[in-house]
Amino acid sequence: MKTHNTGYSAKLNMSNQGIIYDAIVVGAGIEGSSTAYHLAKSGKKTLLLEQFPLPHSRGSSHGQSRITRKAYGPQEHYTIMMEESYRLTDVLESECGEQLFINCGCLAFGPKDHPFVSGAVEALSRHGAPHDVFNVEEQRRRYPYLALPSDFKVVLDKTGGLLRADKILQAFQKQFQRFGGTLLDGEPMLDLYPGDIVSIKTTKGVHRARSVVLALGAWAAKFLPRIGVNVPLEPLKITVCYWEEKNGKHFSIENFPTFMSESGTGNNTIYGLPSEEYPGLVKICLHHGPAIDPDNRDGVDNQWVLDTIKMIVHTHFPTLEKEPRIVETCIYTNTPDKDFILDLHPSWKNVVIAAGFSGHGFKLAPVVGKVLSQLATGQKPAYDMSHFKIDRFFKNKL
Numbered sequence: 393m394k395t396h397n398t399g400y401s402a403k404l405n406m407s408n409q410g411i412i413y414d415a416i417v418v419g420a421g422i423e424g425s426s427t428a429y430h431l432a433k434s435g436k437k438t439l440l441l442e443q444f445p446l447p448h449s450r451g452s453s454h455g456q457s458r459i460t461r462k463a464y465g466p467q468e469h470y471t472i473m474m475e476e477s478y479r480l481t482d483v484l485e486s487e488c489g490e491q492l493f494i495n496c497g498c499l500a501f502g503p504k505d506h507p508f509v510s511g512a513v514e515a516l517s518r519h520g521a522p523h524d525v526f527n528v529e530e531q532r533r534r535y536p537y538l539a540l541p542s543d544f545k546v547v548l549d550k551t552g553g554l555l556r557a558d559k560i561l562q563a564f565q566k567q568f569q570r571f572g573g574t575l576l577d578g579e580p581m582l583d584l585y586p587g588d589i590v591s592i593k594t595t596k597g598v599h600r601a602r603s604v605v606l607a608l609g610a611w612a613a614k615f616l617p618r619i620g621v622n623v624p625l626e627p628l629k630i631t632v633c634y635w636e637e638k639n640g641k642h643f644s645i646e647n648f649p650t651f652m653s654e655s656g657t658g659n660n661t662i663y664g665l666p667s668e669e670y671p672g673l674v675k676i677c678l679h680h681g682p683a684i685d686p687d688n689r690d691g692v693d694n695q696w697v698l699d700t701i702k703m704i705v706h707t708h709f710p711t712l713e714k715e716p717r718i719v720e721t722c723i724y725t726n727t728p729d730k731d732f733i734l735d736l737h738p739s740w741k742n743v744v745i746a747a748g749f750s751g752h753g754f755k756l757a758p759v760v761g762k763v764l765s766q767l768a769t770g771q772k773p774a775y776d777m778s779h780f781k782i783d784r785f786f787k788n789k790l
């Protein structure tokens with residue numbers, strides 16, 4: 393294979409030439425683990441490489457819960473992909489013999505004319521997903537402990553619910569190994585050397601493969617420029633808050649769905665999950681945070697996030713305590729348009745890049761992993777990939 397001038401000129405000391413894998417996936421978060429699972433399941437000799445000892449909580453895929461939904465505002469391509477993602481989650485569930493999804497529904501709410509809600513209703517209707525649309529009067533009847541402004545519109549996506557995130561991550565990694573895959577953790581990739589056979593230099597040696605998938609989460613923002621890929625990725629620190637109810641269990645998973653809201657003003661979008669992860673505590677977070685370097689995640693001031701989310705919870709969830717009981721941290725890696733990057737390296741066609749999951753990549757990981765495994769093995773995915781191209785950021789510059 394020809395390599396092109398990307399400004400990348402590292403030299404490899406071929407000190408450790410062992411086996412040649414069909415594919416190496418770098419990054420054992422949810423996207424890399426799903427990709428490795430699909431590759432191994434289709435008979436490919438695959439290595440999954442992770443920088444930290446597993447499990448770890450330094451990236452984006454840790455924690456016990458995530459929202460899943462087909463309700464997607466203007467980004468209907470995700471509604472389309474969710475159909476297969478649900479099916480693949482079912483398959484994983486039966487392979488691992490554990491419940492991975494709780495179908496408690498997902499509420500999307502926001503100002504009446506905001507495309508977040510109207511777009512979601514249109515997408516759900518077009519794709520035959522069961523849902524209810526109602527006004528705030530009806531919302532107060534169904535969910536009296538949620539206080540919304542009277543000009544809001546609400547849609548209940550009945551396909552939605554809660555994913556058991558940590559169990560799904562473990563299931564992908566376990567099944568990957570059951571299908572013959574090799575998982576090495578605590579071994580950071582230091583460099584990548586392109587060619588018909590790609591070499592990955594790590595702290596412990598060199599691994600070689602016919603193709604490589606880079607699923608580096610927030611670390612993509614640091615590594616991709618080194619291989620000539622300068623995409624606008626912004627890692628953000630997300631403050632994950634758990635709130636206690638003053639009285640009762642009105643936000644238990646039997647009584648309350650997951651939810652996403654769009655305030656229509658500024659960066660006040662929130663999302664939440666009923667109490668399930670920690671007994672009696674509701675998870676409600678701001679969908680935004682300060683920009684960070686993933687290697688210095690905790691050194692940044694996030695007081696404004698806590699102040700904003702406390703104000704929102706106080707206004708819209710008056711039966712919750714005013715201070716969060718537990719606060720944890722996670723990372724988003726945003727692109728300017730919030731669409732993922734799922735594409736081949738511009739010059740090296742056996743290097744696949746997966747990045748920019750923009751705070752909504754977990755629910756789609758089962759299908760994203762399949763798509764990435766197809767890109768890594770020269771197959772054409774069944775989806776419109778134009779949304780995920782690297783060159784979308786540079787079209788105007790050409």
Ligand SMILES: Cc1cc2nc3c(=O)[nH]c(=O)nc-3n(C[C@H](O)[C@H](O)[C@H](O)COP(=O)(O)OP(=O)(O)OC[C@H]3O[C@@H](n4cnc5c(N)ncnc54)[C@H](O)[C@@H]3O)c2cc1C
Nearest residue numbers: 419421422423443451452453459581609722749753754755
């Ligand atoms: C608080 C929070 C709530 C969220 N809620 C939802 C939700 O409700 N629904 C939803 O769909 N999505 C949600 N998301 C988004 C979703 O969790 C992420 O999109 C997804 O986890 C991204 O996974 P990833 O594999 O890209 O990144 P990561 O999980 O960070 O994985 C990347 C991995 O690559 C490894 N790595 C990096 N560099 C190297 C290297 N040089 N060598 C070896 N390994 C390396 C890292 O250590 C890491 O393990 C949420 C995210 C957060 C933070």
